Amino acid sequence: MAWSMWWREPRRTYRFPGKMEVEKYVYTPGLHGLEAARALKEEGKFLGTRCGDTIYYPPTTLCPDYTEGELAEVKGPWRITAYTVVRETLEGERLEKPLVIAHIAPDDAVGGLIHYVDASPDEVYIGMEVEPVLKPKEERRGNPVLDITHFKPRRPETEE
Amino acid sequence: MAGKEAKLPGTYLKGDEMYKLPGLVEHRPEAKYSFAAGQAVSRFLEGLKEGRILGKRCPRCGRVYVPPRSYCEYCFAPTGEWVEVSGEGEVNTAVVSYISTFRERLEEPEIVGVIRLYAPGYTGKEDEYEFPGLFHKLCGVTPEDVMSGRVIGMKVRPRWKPVERRIGSITDIECFEPAEG
Amino acid sequence: MVVARPNIHVKNRVAIVGAGLTLFRRRMLETPRELAWEAARMALEQAGLTLRDIDCVVIGSAPDAFDGVHMKGEYLADGAGGLGRPTVRVYVGGGTGVFVPIAAWWHVASGLCRSVLAVAEEKMSPAHPHPQGVFAYIWDPILERPLGPNLIWIFALEMRRYMYKCNVDKKTIAKVSVKNKRNALDHPAAQAAANITVEDVLKSEVLVWPVQRLDISPVSDGAGALVMVSENEARRVTDSPVWVEGVGWTLDNTHWYNRDLAYPRYVNYAARMAYKMAGIERPWKEIDVAEPYDPFDYKELHHIEGLMLARRCEAPKLLEEGWFERDGELPTSPSGGLLGVGNPIAAAGIMKVAEIFWQLRYEAGARQVKKPVHKGVAQAWGDLMQAGTVIVLGN
Numbered sequence: 001m002a003w004s005m006w007w008r009e010p011r012r013t014y015r016f017p018g019k020m021e022v023e024k025y026v027y028t029p030g031l032h033g034l035e036a037a038r039a040l041k042e043e044g045k046f047l048g049t050r051c052g053d054t055i056y057y058p059p060t061t062l063c064p065d066y067t068e069g070e071l072a073e074v075k076g077p078w079r080i081t082a083y084t085v086v087r088e089t090l091e092g093e094r095l096e097k098p099l100v101i102a103h104i105a106p107d108d109a110v111g112g113l114i115h116y117v118d119a120s121p122d123e124v125y126i127g128m129e130v131e132p133v134l135k136p137k138e139e140r141r142g143n144p145v146l147d148i149t150h151f152k153p154r155r156p157e158t159e160e
Numbered sequence: 161m162a163g164k165e166a167k168l169p170g171t172y173l174k175g176d177e178m179y180k181l182p183g184l185v186e187h188r189p190e191a192k193y194s195f196a197a198g199q200a201v202s203r204f205l206e207g208l209k210e211g212r213i214l215g216k217r218c219p220r221c222g223r224v225y226v227p228p229r230s231y232c233e234y235c236f237a238p239t240g241e242w243v244e245v246s247g248e249g250e251v252n253t254a255v256v257s258y259i260s261t262f263r264e265r266l267e268e269p270e271i272v273g274v275i276r277l278y279a280p281g282y283t284g285k286e287d288e289y290e291f292p293g294l295f296h297k298l299c300g301v302t303p304e305d306v307m308s309g310r311v312i313g314m315k316v317r318p319r320w321k322p323v324e325r326r327i328g329s330i331t332d333i334e335c336f337e338p339a340e341g
Numbered sequence: 342m343v344v345a346r347p348n349i350h351v352k353n354r355v356a357i358v359g360a361g362l363t364l365f366r367r368r369m370l371e372t373p374r375e376l377a378w379e380a381a382r383m384a385l386e387q388a389g390l391t392l393r394d395i396d397c398v399v400i401g402s403a404p405d406a407f408d409g410v411h412m413k414g415e416y417l418a419d420g421a422g423g424l425g426r427p428t429v430r431v432y433v434g435g436g437t438g439v440f441v442p443i444a445a446w447w448h449v450a451s452g453l454c455r456s457v458l459a460v461a462e463e464k465m466s467p468a469h470p471h472p473q474g475v476f477a478y479i480w481d482p483i484l485e486r487p488l489g490p491n492l493i494w495i496f497a498l499e500m501r502r503y504m505y506k507c508n509v510d511k512k513t514i515a516k517v518s519v520k521n522k523r524n525a526l527d528h529p530a531a532q533a534a535a536n537i538t539v540e541d542v543l544k545s546e547v548l549v550w551p552v553q554r555l556d557i558s559p560v561s562d563g564a565g566a567l568v569m570v571s572e573n574e575a576r577r578v579t580d581s582p583v584w585v586e587g588v589g590w591t592l593d594n595t596h597w598y599n600r601d602l603a604y605p606r607y608v609n610y611a612a613r614m615a616y617k618m619a620g621i622e623r624p625w626k627e628i629d630v631a632e633p634y635d636p637f638d639y640k641e642l643h644h645i646e647g648l649m650l651a652r653r654c655e656a657p658k659l660l661e662e663g664w665f666e667r668d669g670e671l672p673t674s675p676s677g678g679l680l681g682v683g684n685p686i687a688a689a690g691i692m693k694v695a696e697i698f699w700q701l702r703y704e705a706g707a708r709q710v711k712k713p714v715h716k717g718v719a720q721a722w723g724d725l726m727q728a729g730t731v732i733v734l735g736n
Contacts, residue, residue, distance in 0.1 A: 010202035025409030029183030030372035037183025142182025163706020169379035170364030
């Protein structure tokens with residue numbers, strides 16, 4: 001048995017690379033999520049979960065009191081509740097056209113979603129009325145975010 | 161309440177049904193990591209590069225740790241002295257793998273095992289619960305040796321990679337092979 | 342390692358008064374939080390309570406990397422009924438499922454909460470191409486992963502060592518798989534229930550010898566939940582509470598290849614802690630029904646020994662004698678276990694506790710064991726052969 005009494009710190013700390021060995025994740029839409037996906041894809045409609053007098057959007061299936069909710073259509077109008085302006089890419093490059101990203105909530109439901117708004121940073125404001133612009137029906141997959149290309153300000157001339 | 165007749169909630173998706181659902185969302189993770197080996201194991205890896213297997217000894221209880229730890233997990237004291245072991249030992253357990261990490265069928269089955277290393281303080285007692293040892297590949301043995309149990313208790317020693325191909329990794333040892341005599 | 346000396350002078354006795362499960366399946370439509378909700382709702386319904394009656398919530402889920410959702414506890418909070426309540430997520434790998442009711446126990450036993458909803462959920466189907474890829478991350482990145490290990494290796498190594506030390510052959514071990522898959526035929530959640538023979542197991546695909554396809558439980562989606570309350574509450578809501586008489590848990594180190602895998606020390610220490618609390622001195626005589634963790638068939642035998650329900654290396658012999666059948670001396674996995682019902686990791690553990698709960702209330706229907714039952718034990722194991730979680734229940 002060879003005994004060695006020398007004491008030495010390692011010259012360096014060894015490092016080993018690793019990579020997440022999952023090719024991809026596939027997330028199912030869930031119970032109400034599936035119905036909402038169908039309605040968006042087929043009819044261009046938004047569905048939420050109704051619990052008593054309140055509709056929750058995106059649909060939650062369950063209500064705060066733990067009972068099952070009902071599907072209900074969310075009609076809007078949609079309004080900006082908060083926004084931010086992105087001027088640089090992740091890599092720090094200046095964007096030619098600043099990007100307006102907003103939290104948009106429908107008047108007739110609790111909740112909302114985050115999306116792009118096709119407006120200049122100067123004209124956007126909290127409480128601004130916007131409307132979703134959907135992809136053409138044949139391109140829609142039922143994805144509640146990607147099936148919407150963006151939101152656009154609802155201007156008086158489009159208001160009939 | 162939950163006898164066989166109970167109707168349980170849950171919606172099963174058969175076969176490819178899932179992939180046809182509207183509203184399915186996919187995401188590709190791009191998580192990359194860099195793991196630090198730490199002081200004790202880095203020194204251990206340097207040792208492998210030199211063709212030596214190093215361990216550390218707890219000055220309080222005398223336990224020899226191979227692979228080395230910076231602290232004794234029982235005494236909660238820093239381990240002091242470095243100890244070199246010969247690399248010889250006995251196979252504690254071994255199996256034959258017919259599949260790869262990602263469950264593809266292997267053409268040539270691979271034999272891997274746990275090697276209990278001879279070290280200072282090694283009692284030779286079979287029923288010792290803890291021991292210095294390594295998890296590694298075994299070569300020079302056949303699947304039949306594993307299945308018959310012949311391989312368990314077999315005396316083995318490391319087969320080193322040529323010096324120029326060692327990089328300071330556990331794979332600097334190619335495998336453990338039967339020690340003649 | 343030393344056995345923990347539990348302080349048994351707790352403020353409140355704790356009872357289980359309701360249990361719920363979803364189906365266990367390879368893939369399900371529900372989102373993880375919907376699965377949690379479905380199971381929890383069923384548990385509340387059985388307890389005759391509503392969410393308003395719940396003070397605190399304990400959530401359990403195994404690695405985030407299966408669901409592909411980080412901060413799983415926070416994500417599951419609303420589905421698990423945790424909104425606006427003191428809510429915590431606990432995690433000890435495969436041991437999580439039994440650790441959830443253990444954590445719920447200390448919430449109530451300490452006097453902090455009168456009623457707790459204990460929810461475990463797992464959705465393994467999001468990870469593609471196979472959840473196997475996630476398991477690659479349990480290996481040590483420096484000393485193990487460079488060897489290109491497959492998860493099954495570690496089980497095969499342990500199984501081989503157990504076979505060697507106890508001189509057991511694969512034919513005997515296969516009988517666990519046969520028994521559990523058959524028991525599962527009577528379980529309403531079952532994913533892998535079947536009438537198979539020892540030959541079927543021995544003829545199934547050899548993955549890592551000695552482990553073959555039918556030695557292993559399937560990957561699953563599913564959820565389970567328990568309602569656990571203090572003695573006062575329990576007396577108010579039910580005539581047949583099931584008491585938590587003892588809990589125990591232990592962690593060993595991750596250096597699994599520096600230990601003799603033939604015996605699960607970590608399970609034994611957890612069991613001794615739980616038995617001590619429950620005042621059980623001879624578990625092999627005093628326990629009437631057991632749910633040892635069985636992700637692999639040999640593990641059930643291994644854990645039976647760790648739980649001291651059989652002497653070391655004696656479990657295979659008792660198995661051969663029919664000791665562990667539903668009409669045997671000490672029925673084990675009457676539910677069908679993970680091998681038969683399925684293995685949505687954390688949910689599978691809570692399914693085992695739910696089974697002991699139903700058995701002790703004589704509510705298990707066709708699964709009810711033949712002998713009279715007073716005390717039962719459920720156990721789970723986790724991580725690199727290192728976590729043991731044990732709960733002892735009594736009626």
